[in-house]
Amino acid sequence: MKSFNYHAPKDVKDASKLASSSSAFLAGGMTTIPSMKLGLASYKDVIDLKNIKKLSGIKVSGKTVTIGATTKHAEVAASKDVMKAIPALAKLAGNIGDAQVRNRGTIGGSISNNDPSACYPSACMALNAVIHTNKRKIEAEKFFTGMFETALKSGELVEAVEFEIPEKADYQKHPNPASRYAIIGVFVAKHKKDVNVAVTGAKSCVYIDKDLSKKLSSNFSVSAIEGMDVKSSGMNSDMHASAEYRANLVSLYAKKAVEAC
Amino acid sequence: MTKVTLEVNGKKFSKEVPDHTLLSVFLRDNLNLTGTHVGCDTSQCGACVVHVNGKSIKSCSTLAADIEGSKVTTIEGLAKDGRLHPMQAAFKKTHGLQCGYCTPGMVMSAVDLLQTKKNPSDQEIREWLEGNICRCTGYQNIVAAVKEAATKM
Numbered sequence: 001m002k003s004f005n006y007h008a009p010k011d012v013k014d015a016s017k018l019a020s021s022s023s024a025f026l027a028g029g030m031t032t033i034p035s036m037k038l039g040l041a042s043y044k045d046v047i048d049l050k051n052i053k054k055l056s057g058i059k060v061s062g063k064t065v066t067i068g069a070t071t072k073h074a075e076v077a078a079s080k081d082v083m084k085a086i087p088a089l090a091k092l093a094g095n096i097g098d099a100q101v102r103n104r105g106t107i108g109g110s111i112s113n114n115d116p117s118a119c120y121p122s123a124c125m126a127l128n129a130v131i132h133t134n135k136r137k138i139e140a141e142k143f144f145t146g147m148f149e150t151a152l153k154s155g156e157l158v159e160a161v162e163f164e165i166p167e168k169a170d171y172q173k174h175p176n177p178a179s180r181y182a183i184i185g186v187f188v189a190k191h192k193k194d195v196n197v198a199v200t201g202a203k204s205c206v207y208i209d210k211d212l213s214k215k216l217s218s219n220f221s222v223s224a225i226e227g228m229d230v231k232s233s234g235m236n237s238d239m240h241a242s243a244e245y246r247a248n249l250v251s252l253y254a255k256k257a258v259e260a261c
Numbered sequence: 262m263t264k265v266t267l268e269v270n271g272k273k274f275s276k277e278v279p280d281h282t283l284l285s286v287f288l289r290d291n292l293n294l295t296g297t298h299v300g301c302d303t304s305q306c307g308a309c310v311v312h313v314n315g316k317s318i319k320s321c322s323t324l325a326a327d328i329e330g331s332k333v334t335t336i337e338g339l340a341k342d343g344r345l346h347p348m349q350a351a352f353k354k355t356h357g358l359q360c361g362y363c364t365p366g367m368v369m370s371a372v373d374l375l376q377t378k379k380n381p382s383d384q385e386i387r388e389w390l391e392g393n394i395c396r397c398t399g400y401q402n403i404v405a406a407v408k409e410a411a412t413k414m
Contacts, residue, residue: 006263006280006326026327033283033322034304046280048327074316098392099370100307103316104323178305180391 001037008048012134018047019155027070027109030101060085069108069158088169092119097180108158114150117181121206125198126189127163147204166191168261172253183241184249188257202235202246222255265325270338284320285309296336296365307393310366311335317373336365347413348372357406359397367393371407
């Protein structure tokens with residue numbers, strides 16, 4: 001790994017000031033550090049957010065669950081508040097990577113990296129999340145802009161993610177057996193007015209499947225989407241799964257998720 | 262360079278190390294605690310698992326500076342007064358190892374599991390050990406070792 005200068009500022013303002021075009025924020029580092037070790041990324045400055053206490057924690061209000069950026073996956077998975085308000089979200093967090101990754105990895109790190117196979121982005125999309133940064137609030141749909149890309153600007157960092165509590169929800173993942181990343185992950189959330197079906201792992205970026213969402217909005221049942229043809233165009237094809245296989249999994253896992261709701 | 266102070270296996274250590282020093286490197290090269298192994302070095306195999314403040318983590322993907330001031334337990338810190346830790350004894354008894362390379366990580370990971378779940382099922386053990394890869398025994402005897410240890414811990 002190439003050398004860098006390590007910083008651990010105590011507040012968001014100082015963290016933001018240290019940021020430049022050759023810096024990275026560290027929030028667990030479960031992707032950042034392996035990427036640096038493999039030579040896929042190198043930075044002059046690594047800005048660790050661990051000392052900024054206000055970035056960690058879980059708050060549940062009447063309608064929303066707000067999770068601080070540096071809250072670890074294991075904490076979300078074990079949170080009684082999350083389990084009560086949005087059990088699907090606790091389940092999602094409890095199945096990310098492996099136990100040791102969950103003890104270090106954070107929600108802010110996951111969504112800021114926006115890996116096309118990461119689990120959390122699908123929850124953000126399906127649960128109409130609002131991403132709170134040190135500069136503004138961004139709707140999930142506008143936050144995830146492309147493969148490993150987000151709407152975050154230089155010096156901007158995620159402070160918290162605010163999820164809308166749905167009536168029902170479930171997340172179903174077909175994990176890559178080695179990395180546990182989603183070959184396909186489908187998050188189905190039934191809100192008062194409509195249903196969101198968010199898909200991760202299939203394309204270059206998380207997205208809402210509009211057809212599945214529409215069908216389920218008018219009739220929330222497995223039969224409503226039975227036999228629906230999910231198009232494979234634009235889907236990833238790799239050694240683990242072809243685009244056609246992924247398309248089939250999207251439809252299958254959407255049904256599984258509806259069934260589990 | 263940065264000064265990192267850690268309490269490792271009950272003893273305090275302070276070292277000046279380059280900022281990008283990984284915890285695995287700090288333990289192996291600076292403290293000569295070579296029981297913590299580095300296998301894949303891409304955080305998939307789990308040979309490098311140690312405990313930081315009681316929780317299992319992968320030391321090859323953690324900066325030493327990031328855990329400044331923490332308490333670290335490595336495989337060398339498990340045996341007390343010359344007696345194997347119940348998990349180590351169980352691995353020995355059930356032959357839960359062959360070449361032994363993955364074993365320190367397996368043991369550290371399994372000890373963490375039993376801290377939170379006293380009597381895990383086979384399925385729970387296998388799920389928990391997802392982040393630990395063994396390429397010689399298969400996992401039968403490793404699972405048997407964790408179950409054996411669960412009766413002693």
